[in-house]
Amino acid sequence: MLPWFGWASLLLLVVGTVWGLAFAPSDFRQGNSFRIFYIHVPSAILAQSVFMMMAVAAVVGLVWRMKLAFMFIRVAAPIGASITFLALFTGAVWGKPTWGTWWVWDARLTSTLIQFFIYLAIIGLFEAIENMETAARTAAVACIVGVVNLPIIKFSVNWWNTLHQPATFKLTEPPSMATEMWLPGLVMLLGFYSLFATLVLMRMRNGILLQERRTNWVREYLEKQRVL
Amino acid sequence: MRKIRKRRLQLVILLLVGVGATTAIALTALQQNINLFYSPAQIVAGEVQPGERLRAGGMVVPGTVTRDSDSLAVRFDVTDYQGQVTIEYTGILPDLFEEGQGIVAVGRLQSAGLVVADEVLAKHDEEYMPPEVARALEAAEEAMRTLEAE
Numbered sequence: 140m141l142p143w144f145g146w147a148s149l150l151l152l153v154v155g156t157v158w159g160l161a162f163a164p165s166d167f168r169q170g171n172s173f174r175i176f177y178i179h180v181p182s183a184i185l186a187q188s189v190f191m192m193m194a195v196a197a198v199v200g201l202v203w204r205m206k207l208a209f210m211f212i213r214v215a216a217p218i219g220a221s222i223t224f225l226a227l228f229t230g231a232v233w234g235k236p237t238w239g240t241w242w243v244w245d246a247r248l249t250s251t252l253i254q255f256f257i258y259l260a261i262i263g264l265f266e267a268i269e270n271m272e273t274a275a276r277t278a279a280v281a282c283i284v285g286v287v288n289l290p291i292i293k294f295s296v297n298w299w300n301t302l303h304q305p306a307t308f309k310l311t312e313p314p315s316m317a318t319e320m321w322l323p324g325l326v327m328l329l330g331f332y333s334l335f336a337t338l339v340l341m342r343m344r345n346g347i348l349l350q351e352r353r354t355n356w357v358r359e360y361l362e363k364q365r366v367l
Numbered sequence: 368m369r370k371i372r373k374r375r376l377q378l379v380i381l382l383l384v385g386v387g388a389t390t391a392i393a394l395t396a397l398q399q400n401i402n403l404f405y406s407p408a409q410i411v412a413g414e415v416q417p418g419e420r421l422r423a424g425g426m427v428v429p430g431t432v433t434r435d436s437d438s439l440a441v442r443f444d445v446t447d448y449q450g451q452v453t454i455e456y457t458g459i460l461p462d463l464f465e466e467g468q469g470i471v472a473v474g475r476l477q478s479a480g481l482v483v484a485d486e487v488l489a490k491h492d493e494e495y496m497p498p499e500v501a502r503a504l505e506a507a508e509e510a511m512r513t514l515e516a517e
Contacts, residue, residue: 164497
């Protein structure tokens with residue numbers, strides 16, 4: 140599974156970047172600055188869906204006491220935080236030429252910043268609490284509390300006056316942009332998801348080996364890999 | 368499902384509902400503070416006192432933009448189709464500033480209906496279009512109008 144996702148993400152990201160930056164048409168009002176779209180939107184979508192996955196894992200972990208679910212939260216949180224940072228950063232870079240400012244305290248931007256801090260809090264809980272099981276359960280509760288922020292981010296542009304524009308991609312309607320413009324975005328989105336899958340699988344593998352380092356099967360596996 | 372799991376699931380759901388409800392109540396209470404800007408209708412209705420700092424947002428009314436010939440001062444009206452206020456601003460406008468487009472002005476309400484802004488931000492909508500398509504659309508609209516005129 141791992142090499143598949145790895146190669147898929149490499150291929151999709153390269154194709155999406157070249158297509159989006161070089162071949163897709165520019166926007167009639169924003170010109171070329173709109174091309175940040177191809178990094179900003181996929182990273183923002185992924186930042187939220189990673190959190191959703193973590194919250195689902197948190198429920199599974201808390202209810203069924205599944206170690207793997209907690210492991211997922213632990214390995215996914217730093218990736219999610221990085222992606223959220225990427226979304227905020229590209230948003231600022233995009234905001235400067237279009238809106239005329241790097242940052243405003245509008246509902247969409249602020250709620251995304253809060254989500255970034257929640258990610259950091261979850262990472263912090265894992266680092267701060269020595270006992271792995273207590274840390275995992277506390278972080279899982281934080282995930283469930285933090286998931287309340289997701290609908291706020293999603294609907295912030297509809298509930299309040301914001302500087303940020305409403306969503307271009309909606310589940311129920313066709314996207315409000317030309318096909319040759321959103322197609323590279325879709326490729327980038329799939330690339331981001333594959334990259335996330337690759338990173339999570341790699342980190343999960345390491346995490347499991349570390350957690351089970353005293354068991355026999357890990358010793359046998361590592362000997363077979365000629366690591367020991 | 369075993370009893371203990373059911374119990375845990377109930378706790379998780381209770382937590383989610385509790386936190387959700389609390390947040391919803393808090394956000395409703397803060398409704399007005401979360402809005403980034405006042406709409407022209409709200410300003411005209413007197414929701415802001417003259418002299419207060421505010422952000423005003425709306426669409427630039429086509430034909431109202433007047434620029435000073437020897438400074439960067441500019442004056443224009445914004446509307447939300449329910450009210451109209453005038454905005455005065457001295458400085459460089461963002462690239463996307465255009466008649467008929469949305470903006471947010473940060474400044475002080477001078478008197479009823481006049482905002483002196485020290486910063487103007489441009490809003491853009493979620494519609495993206497290649498330039499050729501935009502030109503084609505414009506041409507089509509033009510053709511429609513001439514047809515109607517005839």
